[in-house]
Amino acid sequence: MNSFIPRLELRDQNSTIMNFMSPVLAIILTLATSAIIFLIMGFNPIQTLYVFFVSPISTLSGLSELLVKAIPLALIGTGLAFCFKNKIYNIGAEGQLTMGAIFGGGVAIYFYDSNAYWLLTMILIAGSIGGVLWALIPAYLKIKFNTNEILTSLMLVYISLYILDYLVVGPWKDPLGFSYPKSRPFSEAGRLPIIFNGYRVHAGLYVMLTLVFLSWFIFSKTLIGFKLKVSGHSSMASRFAGFNQNYLIYLGFGVCGAFAGLAGIMEVSGPIGLLYRDISPNYGFTAIIVAFMGRLHPFGILLSSLIIALTYLGAEDAQLFLQIPSAVGFVFQGLILFYLLGSEILIKYRLKFI
Amino acid sequence: MKSLFAYISVLFLIFFGSVFADQKKVGFIYIGPPGDHGWTYMHDQGRQYMEDTLGDKVSSTYIENVPENADAVRAIRKLAESGHDLIFTTSFNYMDQTMEVAKDFPDINFEHATGYKRSDNISTYSGRFYEGRMIEGHIAGKMSKSNTIGYIASFPIPEVVRGINAFYLAASKVNPDIKMKIIWVFTWYDPGKEADAANTLINQGADIIVQHTDTYAPCQAAEKAGVYAFGQASNQESFCPNSHLTAIEDVWGPYYAERAQAVVDGSWSSQDTWDGMQKGMVVMSPYNESLMSADLIAEAQAMEEGIKDGSLHPFTGPIYDQEGKLVVEDGDVASDGMLLGMNFYVQGIDGELP
Amino acid sequence: MINFELIIGVIEIVMIATTPLVFASIGELVTEKSGVLNLGIEGIMLVGAVMAFITLVTTGSYIIAFGISLLSGVLMSVLFAFFVLILMSNQIATGLSLTIFGIGLSSMLGKEFIGIPIEGLNPWYLVILSFLIVFLVSYFLNKTKNGLVLRAVGESHTSAHALGYNVILVRFLSIIFGGSMCALAGFYISICYAPMWQEGMTAGRGWIALAIVVFATWKPRNVLIGAYIFGGVTIIQMNLQAIGLRLPAQLFSMAPYVVTLIVLVIISSNQLRIKLSAPASLTIPFYKGR
Numbered sequence: 001m002n003s004f005i006p007r008l009e010l011r012d013q014n015s016t017i018m019n020f021m022s023p024v025l026a027i028i029l030t031l032a033t034s035a036i037i038f039l040i041m042g043f044n045p046i047q048t049l050y051v052f053f054v055s056p057i058s059t060l061s062g063l064s065e066l067l068v069k070a071i072p073l074a075l076i077g078t079g080l081a082f083c084f085k086n087k088i089y090n091i092g093a094e095g096q097l098t099m100g101a102i103f104g105g106g107v108a109i110y111f112y113d114s115n116a117y118w119l120l121t122m123i124l125i126a127g128s129i130g131g132v133l134w135a136l137i138p139a140y141l142k143i144k145f146n147t148n149e150i151l152t153s154l155m156l157v158y159i160s161l162y163i164l165d166y167l168v169v170g171p172w173k174d175p176l177g178f179s180y181p182k183s184r185p186f187s188e189a190g191r192l193p194i195i196f197n198g199y200r201v202h203a204g205l206y207v208m209l210t211l212v213f214l215s216w217f218i219f220s221k222t223l224i225g226f227k228l229k230v231s232g233h234s235s236m237a238s239r240f241a242g243f244n245q246n247y248l249i250y251l252g253f254g255v256c257g258a259f260a261g262l263a264g265i266m267e268v269s270g271p272i273g274l275l276y277r278d279i280s281p282n283y284g285f286t287a288i289i290v291a292f293m294g295r296l297h298p299f300g301i302l303l304s305s306l307i308i309a310l311t312y313l314g315a316e317d318a319q320l321f322l323q324i325p326s327a328v329g330f331v332f333q334g335l336i337l338f339y340l341l342g343s344e345i346l347i348k349y350r351l352k353f354i
Numbered sequence: 355m356k357s358l359f360a361y362i363s364v365l366f367l368i369f370f371g372s373v374f375a376d377q378k379k380v381g382f383i384y385i386g387p388p389g390d391h392g393w394t395y396m397h398d399q400g401r402q403y404m405e406d407t408l409g410d411k412v413s414s415t416y417i418e419n420v421p422e423n424a425d426a427v428r429a430i431r432k433l434a435e436s437g438h439d440l441i442f443t444t445s446f447n448y449m450d451q452t453m454e455v456a457k458d459f460p461d462i463n464f465e466h467a468t469g470y471k472r473s474d475n476i477s478t479y480s481g482r483f484y485e486g487r488m489i490e491g492h493i494a495g496k497m498s499k500s501n502t503i504g505y506i507a508s509f510p511i512p513e514v515v516r517g518i519n520a521f522y523l524a525a526s527k528v529n530p531d532i533k534m535k536i537i538w539v540f541t542w543y544d545p546g547k548e549a550d551a552a553n554t555l556i557n558q559g560a561d562i563i564v565q566h567t568d569t570y571a572p573c574q575a576a577e578k579a580g581v582y583a584f585g586q587a588s589n590q591e592s593f594c595p596n597s598h599l600t601a602i603e604d605v606w607g608p609y610y611a612e613r614a615q616a617v618v619d620g621s622w623s624s625q626d627t628w629d630g631m632q633k634g635m636v637v638m639s640p641y642n643e644s645l646m647s648a649d650l651i652a653e654a655q656a657m658e659e660g661i662k663d664g665s666l667h668p669f670t671g672p673i674y675d676q677e678g679k680l681v682v683e684d685g686d687v688a689s690d691g692m693l694l695g696m697n698f699y700v701q702g703i704d705g706e707l708p
Numbered sequence: 709m710i711n712f713e714l715i716i717g718v719i720e721i722v723m724i725a726t727t728p729l730v731f732a733s734i735g736e737l738v739t740e741k742s743g744v745l746n747l748g749i750e751g752i753m754l755v756g757a758v759m760a761f762i763t764l765v766t767t768g769s770y771i772i773a774f775g776i777s778l779l780s781g782v783l784m785s786v787l788f789a790f791f792v793l794i795l796m797s798n799q800i801a802t803g804l805s806l807t808i809f810g811i812g813l814s815s816m817l818g819k820e821f822i823g824i825p826i827e828g829l830n831p832w833y834l835v836i837l838s839f840l841i842v843f844l845v846s847y848f849l850n851k852t853k854n855g856l857v858l859r860a861v862g863e864s865h866t867s868a869h870a871l872g873y874n875v876i877l878v879r880f881l882s883i884i885f886g887g888s889m890c891a892l893a894g895f896y897i898s899i900c901y902a903p904m905w906q907e908g909m910t911a912g913r914g915w916i917a918l919a920i921v922v923f924a925t926w927k928p929r930n931v932l933i934g935a936y937i938f939g940g941v942t943i944i945q946m947n948l949q950a951i952g953l954r955l956p957a958q959l960f961s962m963a964p965y966v967v968t969l970i971v972l973v974i975i976s977s978n979q980l981r982i983k984l985s986a987p988a989s990l991t992i993p994f995y996k997g998r
Contacts (some may be wrong), residue, residue: 013528031824040783060961061431061435065431066427066942068428069422069425069428071900072745087955089800089991091747093798110634141972141973144572144977145973145977146976146977147972147976148972148986148990150745150990150991151922151972152972152973154919154921155922155965155968155972156916156969158919158962158965159914159962159965159966162958162959162961162962162965163962165540165958166956166958166962167957168509168959169509169540170707170956170958178470178511178512178695178697179510179511179512179515179696179697180446180447180509180873181509181511182447185450195854197634198458200427200428210864223939244798262616267424270424271424271427272423272424272450273450274450276422276447278421278422278423278447279423280423283425285804286802286804286919287739288801288804289801289804289805291799291801292797292800292801293801300486309592312425313428314419314811316429317432318691318834319416319417320381320415320417320432320433320436321436322790323415324418325387325418325815325816325819326387326417326418326815326818327811327813327814327815328812328816328906330808330811330812330813331809331812331813331816332812333808333812334805334806334808334809334810334812334813335809335811336806337801337805337809338787338791338802338805338809340800341791341795341797341801341802341805342791342795342797344797345796345797346796346797349794349796386907387815387822388817389819389822389823390822390823390906391822391823391905395823410932412988415884419907448849476719477913497790504950507815522943528816531758535950535951535952536949536950537946537949539946539950540957540958541911542908543911544909544910544911545901545902545904545906545911545914546725546728546901546902546909546910547911547942548719548898548902549901549902550724550725550943550946551946553721553724554718554943554946554947554950555950556713557720557721558951569902569904569906570904572827574902574903575905578828591903592825593825608800610791611874668728703953704953705949705952705953706954708954708956
């Protein structure tokens with residue numbers, strides 16, 4: 001009887017093959033499952049999958065939209081890797097993103113009629129500072145009071161959203177905006193330039209790619225990356241090796257806050273151009289999934305951010321071309337996430353039929 | 355591989371081949387699901403009316419649940435790129451997003467609901483819903499026993515403030531003792547919170563509930579407590595038959611048909627439409643005969659006629675603001691400019707705008 | 709002059725508004741006590757809400773709707789448990805995925821049921837039930853041997869395992885209990901609180917429940933206090949508005965979260981107290997092989 005039930009056995013070493021194969025397996029499984037679901041729902045599975053995965057990026061504009069959506073996800077996901085590698089579970093990136101938008105947006109609104117060349121730089125710097133400050137709160141509380149960072153960072157998300165809400169309904173309301181809850185539009189000098197005319201992908205792409213590459217370099221080639229890895233593996237070993245735990249915690253939160261804050265302000269000064277209450281479709285939370293899907297490797301995160309972004313685009317195309325309700329898109333996304341997360345086990349463990 | 359691609363392309367051609375060469379495509383962006391029995395539901399009714407009226411001359415599609423952030427731009431672009439000739443964006447916060455996309459697609463016509471930014475290829479349209487508020491106010495003034503009206507408001511924007519003022523002016527005219535209790539819930543959509551607000555108002559003595567939020571939860575709460583209520587956006591009598599007096603219905607169908615016809619004829623041009631009862635964009639649901647006296651129904655119907663022929667205007671002077679300043683001279687009516695930017699309560703309403 | 713009738717009315721509204729928060733947070737509390745963080749509350753609540761509504765519309769029976777709603781919560785949490793316990797996927801990412809999945813699944817299932825009028829169930833049955841469950845959970849966790857085992861598993865799964873307890877089974881059951889409570893919260897929302905089905909109608913209450921568990925310092929009875937503070941703040945704010953007072957609603961609504969943060973810091977800074985409350989193995993997966 002027993003022999004039919006596979007048993008998990010820990011591998012001596014993480015499987016390199018599975019590191020690459022498990023996402024592929026997950027995608028194949030997702031395709032198979034969703035094909036069945038679409039068939040049951042009465043849609044042609046091949047056509048539906050085509051609309052979900054190929055048609056959204058079959059045009060230049062589609063590719064540009066994919067990148068627009070992936071920029072914040074990849075950036076925040078990479079930032080989160082600095083925490084997650086060290087087993088520090090910062091789940092408050094959404095709050096750090098919001099604070100970045102508030103700080104940077106504050107500068108942009110204060111200089112709303114300025115066309116100074118330094119304005120954009122100032123805005124981006126202010127945004128990163130906002131993210132860092134907001135991220136350092138849970139870091140400080142963890143180090144000083146041993147407070148669980150999962151919960152503090154989550155509480156800070158709610159608080160930051162209420163602060164943004166308060167600002168755009170109250171003091172930062174556009175005086176010319178018929179009292180709608182939104183701020184003044186940023187001046188042209190405060191907007192991130194777009195890369196190709198007629199498409200929406202903006203200079204944030206360069207920022208994101210640079211930081212992803214830099215993070216890869218830090219993780220794989222520097223002592224800090226090594227320390228994060230060792231510390232995440234065993235805090236005991238890390239302490240024996242004389243690594244300063246607190247320093248690593250501050251570093252992780254600081255980098256993540258900076259990345260998330262930057263993602264927030266780039267979203268606001270890029271595609272949006274003003275502040276209002278609904279700036280992020282939960283990028284900060286989705287990025288957590290992106291980070292784990294990417295196995296905390298910057299290039300993996302970049303890839304998974306593109307996959308997640310594609311599911312959003314695909315869901316819209318499916319609505320438009322096949323009248324599939326938007327809800328199916330969410331279900332579909334959920335499936336992909338489950339398979340990708342579940343398949344991770346094959347990296348660390350092997351199935352044994354004994 | 356090549357044959358698979360060919361297969362898919364053929365599938366695609368068959369699928370979209372049904373589109374007639376000269377048929378105009380009309381796209382809609384919805385903030386919620388078409389089944390919400392509120393705002394989006396009425397827009398979708400309008401879309402269907404347009405299809406029924408124009409028959410083969412148009413085909414239409416929609417994307418639902420589009421968040422009011424950078425994602426909206428992508429959804430609108432998607433419609434623009436997929437060959438739509440006319441695009442309706444049906445929520446105020448799509449304003450800047452519509453502007454952005456319309457700039458890149460000068461040959462496509464856009465229609466933005468409830469906004470104020472126009473260009474060569476963007477029209478705006480909205481309904482004079484405050485005309486209906488006047489009738490509701492009159493009915494409430496006559497029917498309230500406790501002389502207390504409970505008003506559930508969403509955001510302090512001119513649209514909502516206008517409704518409150520129009521309601522109060524009419525109510526206090528027939529009942530000088532009338533008092534308004536206003537709760538701002540800062541959401542359009544949260545059935546639980548809307549019900550809480552209704553119950554709070556009823557508990558504080560309100561015997562008629564007015565709402566400017568999207569779901570029928572307040573009306574249900576009124577039904578349960580045995581007080582009267584007015585529906586919102588669509589006829590909600592089926593949810594609260596023993597409390598529903600009437601509702602202000604948003605009727606978009608004729609307008610959508612007219613604008614789509616203009617595109618078919620090639621006569622479309624940018625304009626600003628703000629229609630009310632006269633053009634049938636604002637319609638009162640059937641008055642509840644088992645709750646209202648025949649006389650009162652006759653009065654309400656007479657008011658409708660008056661509004662339609664222009665002899666009656668909800669904002670006829672003298673109107674004072676809360677500080678006692680005369681804002682509309684005796685005998686004058688408020689200008690559209692004042693109505694569009696209305697951000698003050700009229701004299702007699704307690705409390706101040708948030 | 710105090711108007712007692714008015715005050716009693718306010719209390720009633722607070723209780724009706726707070727009950728879904730009580731259900732969701734007491735369920736999450738038990739799950740967290742066993743060392744598992746389930747961020748899928750919102751998704752399970754929505755599925756519970758839609759299944760309750762669909763069942764009520766099709767069968768007309770509150771009892772069957774109640775049962776099916778609970779069952780849907782169980783199924784959703786079995787899915788979660790399978791991933792985090794058997795496949796050992798990351799709890800945070802899996803919980804978030806479950807929320808996305810639940811939002812989609814509930815809207816997909818409920819598409820044809822939006823705008824069907826139903827007769828709401830009197831909320832007071834469930835209000836009373838919520839108190840009952842809180843006290844039962846409190847009794848279970850503090851006074852029974854199995855409750856002790858559950859807490860031990862959440863505290864240190866390796867020691868619990870060494871003592872011969874089945875860590876996976878305990879966590880599995882805790883997750884299922886948590887999930888069914890979330891579904892119950894959903895049932896309450898779509899059948900009693902605002903009797904209707906609308907997409908995403910839980911409007912973020914699942915996330916508030918997470919905060920309440922922390923505020924309650926993982927003590928069942930404190931869940932009542934926490935939930936009533938979080939739920940009460942909104943209602944009190946509405947009452948102040950209705951009598952004509954103006955206040956920044958956002959800052960008012962934010963206050964409980966700030967308080968939660970402070971509470972969290974205070975209990976954490978005291979080593980002894982954190983030991984008594986927060987489960988030490990929260991989010992750490994357990995593998996028997998090592």
